[in-house]
Amino acid sequence: MNPNQTFEGKVAIVTGAGSGIGFDIAKELINQGASVIINDINTELINAAHQRLGAVRSCVPIAGDAGNLAHIDDMINLAVDRFGRLDISIANAGMTSYGAFLKTTEKQFDQLIDLNLKGSYFLAQKSALQMIKQESDGRILLMSSVTGVLSHPFLAAYGMTKAAIGNLAKNLVLEIARYGITINAIAPGAVATERTMSMDVNYDRTWGQLIPTGRASSPGDISRLALFLVSPQSGQINGQTIVVDGGITTLCAVPPDTDEPNG
Helix, strand or coil: CCCCHHCCCCEECCCCCCCCHHHHHHHHHHHCCCCEEECCHHHHHHHHHHHCCCCCCEEEEECCCCHHHHHHHHHHHHCCCHHHCCCCCEEECCCCCCCCCHCCCHHHHHHHHHHHHHHHEEEEEEEHHHHHHCCCCEEEEEEEHHHHHHCCCHHHHHHHHHHHHHHHHHHHHHHHHHHHHEEEEEEEEECCCCHHHHHHHCHHEEEEEEECEEEEEEEHHHHHHHHHHHHHHCCCCCCCEEEEEECHHHHCCCCCCHHHHHH
């Protein structure tokens, strides 16, 4: 096998692939031989992503809400109808909602739950059912966040959903590993994407002052791990949430005048 074609013959779904991390994951899967259904809720964005990927036959765009069960069915049916199977499912789509706990509305809360949790849960469920029907191994990947590991100002509801993603990955191992399906999650820290850079043009420098490696992560930092976790080489990695954050979650707050210890 060509080492650059690790995913030759594999079929994947990547949600939230219109830009950022999801786009980079889809791009690398296609570059390594996979056929990929790419999804985003924004029709113009996903069609533009398709063009950026070369509009190749192995890439099929579909616009829709990844938190909607009917649309999840549509994505899986499209993969099977177009390519005959489903081997890899990556629930990357998610939304961030900043807001004080004391002011969070039911609508804001429900939107987070519907996409970040319900969408991930049922994409995993329906993908697993298709993989079991095929009697084939499979890979499912969820997207958590460092906010699911550490607290962050004004992200209580969002962080709660991302913590739940890690717990979901652990629990599903007990039910789907017997079918040869692995499920893991990635917890990115600060990532310099089109969206985050549009919010702060100095995003990389701002976070680089706090992160031990001196920079924010790039989408490629996340996609390289994602591809490993959905590859044949990762069969014994299961139920894990792997943090990619340059080491920021290793830090402990200390008084500003703390001196380096002698000796």
